[in-house]
Amino acid sequence: MSRTAMRASEKDFENARNQLKLLMKDPGNEVKLKLYALYKQATEGPCNTPKPSMLDFINKAKWDAWNALGSLPKETARQNYVDLVSSLSPSSESSSQVKPAAANEKQPGSENIIVTSQDGITKIMFNRPTKKNAITTSMYKEIIHALKAASTDNSAITVFTGNGDYYSSGNDLTNFTDVPPNSIEETAKNASILLREFVDAFIDFPKPLVAVINGPAVGIVVTLLGLFDVVYASDKATFHTPFSELGQSPEGCASYTFPKIMGPAKAAEMLIFGKKLTAGEACARGLVTEVFPESTFQKEVWTRLKAYAKLPTNSLRISKELIRSNEKEKLHAVNAEECTVLQGRWLSEECMNALMNFVSRKSKL
Numbered sequence: 001m002s003r004t005a006m007r008a009s010e011k012d013f014e015n016a017r018n019q020l021k022l023l024m025k026d027p028g029n030e031v032k033l034k035l036y037a038l039y040k041q042a043t044e045g046p047c048n049t050p051k052p053s054m055l056d057f058i059n060k061a062k063w064d065a066w067n068a069l070g071s072l073p074k075e076t077a078r079q080n081y082v083d084l085v086s087s088l089s090p091s092s093e094s095s096s097q098v099k100p101a102a103a104n105e106k107q108p109g110s111e112n113i114i115v116t117s118q119d120g121i122t123k124i125m126f127n128r129p130t131k132k133n134a135i136t137t138s139m140y141k142e143i144i145h146a147l148k149a150a151s152t153d154n155s156a157i158t159v160f161t162g163n164g165d166y167y168s169s170g171n172d173l174t175n176f177t178d179v180p181p182n183s184i185e186e187t188a189k190n191a192s193i194l195l196r197e198f199v200d201a202f203i204d205f206p207k208p209l210v211a212v213i214n215g216p217a218v219g220i221v222v223t224l225l226g227l228f229d230v231v232y233a234s235d236k237a238t239f240h241t242p243f244s245e246l247g248q249s250p251e252g253c254a255s256y257t258f259p260k261i262m263g264p265a266k267a268a269e270m271l272i273f274g275k276k277l278t279a280g281e282a283c284a285r286g287l288v289t290e291v292f293p294e295s296t297f298q299k300e301v302w303t304r305l306k307a308y309a310k311l312p313t314n315s316l317r318i319s320k321e322l323i324r325s326n327e328k329e330k331l332h333a334v335n336a337e338e339c340t341v342l343q344g345r346w347l348s349e350e351c352m353n354a355l356m357n358f359v360s361r362k363s364k365l
């Protein structure tokens with residue numbers, strides 16, 4: 001996709017550098033490394049300096065961060081740098097300015113979520129294919145940010161999809177396993193707060209929300225589908241919510257939306273017993289709008305979405321509002337309740353055992 005708008009100028013870049021010096025709060029090492037990498041990429045282009053030795057920790061971390069940007073164009077790096085600095089400044093938090101959708105505009109902070117805008121469509125793509133697009137804590141935050149931006153950009157519809165063979169394997173289970181023993185309770189509390197904010201962003205999203213399910217979907221990315229307006233799936237997609245196996249419980253408002261969509265018995269089979277559905281089964285249950293053969297999936301779906309995105313934008317919004325608004329209050333209450341229950345589940349022995357199993361399988365213990 002080619003960038004059509006919102007290109008940061010040299011002046012914006014210079015301003016961002018100055019703004020950074022005025023930051024009151026240390027943004028932390030992870031962000032500082034991203035800023036370093038984007039700055040180098042924007043000013044010098046792709047990393048071509050020799051890799052520092054393993055023992056030169058700081059320079060090695062900086063080199064890794066820069067090198068990870070690959071062949072990202074200088075202009076995109078400059079824009080991402082400006083966006084990242086702006087997201088760190090307190091004044092940007094309260095900004096309600098309408099921002100035009102920009103092609104290839106990436107969310108600040110990582111390449112794990114790629115946001116692009118073209119042809120009236122803002123596309124939010126899970127981009128962690130080697131980990132089956134599992135969602136890390138920072139990715140949840142980036143998605144919240146991306147949804148907020150998409151809600152006021154000039155695109156007509158917003159689409160989620162995945163890069164690689166998976167749509168997404170759901171929550172990154174190491175969000176809970178890489179935690180020191182004395183901060184488990186705090187981690188569970190923070191995760192519950194984050195989850196609530198994350199799901200709220202979907203409940204409140206004002207434009208048509210479409211999922212393009214390119215492969216298997218697990219956990220939270222399945223439950224959220226009840227909050228999407230249209231779901232297109234490749235015939236190689238599957239839908240799996242193994243909450244009981246994980247000692248957990250449903251989220252994403254599925255405890256309310258799934259029984260409404262497919263009836264309580266079919267919902268129970270998925271949400272309580274973790275039955276994995278094929279795309280065809282999910283379509284028969286009303287969770288998926290339409291299934292396409294894998295060979296023509298991308299072409300057919302994007303052609304259709306581009307045509308839909310040409311429809312009058314305000315009309316699209318207003319129709320969505322009419323369909324969804326009566327439910328909003330209920331959905332927020334369900335979300336709050338699910339997050340509270342889940343917080344307790346994360347501290348349960350059943351959940352801890354399930355997470356240990358995942359970790360030991362990974363390390364082949």
Ligand SMILES: CCCC/C=C/CC(=O)SCCNC(=O)CCNC(=O)[C@H](O)C(C)(C)COP(=O)(O)OP(=O)(O)OC[C@H]1O[C@@H](n2cnc3c(N)ncnc32)[C@H](O)[C@@H]1OP(=O)(O)O
Binds near residue numbers: 135174362
């Ligand atoms: C803070 C908000 C919390 C919201 C809570 C949400 C609840 C959920 O979303 S529950 C669902 C959680 N997801 C899972 O249980 C899936 C776990 N993963 C798997 O079962 C398998 O990895 C798979 C069936 C998705 C794929 O199996 P396959 O054999 O094809 O590939 P792998 O070799 O297992 O995976 C490749 C690579 O990716 C890592 N990975 C995959 N999924 C996850 C994940 N969800 N969390 C963390 N890591 C994941 C996997 O460990 C492999 O990594 P390595 O190459 O480093 O071993």
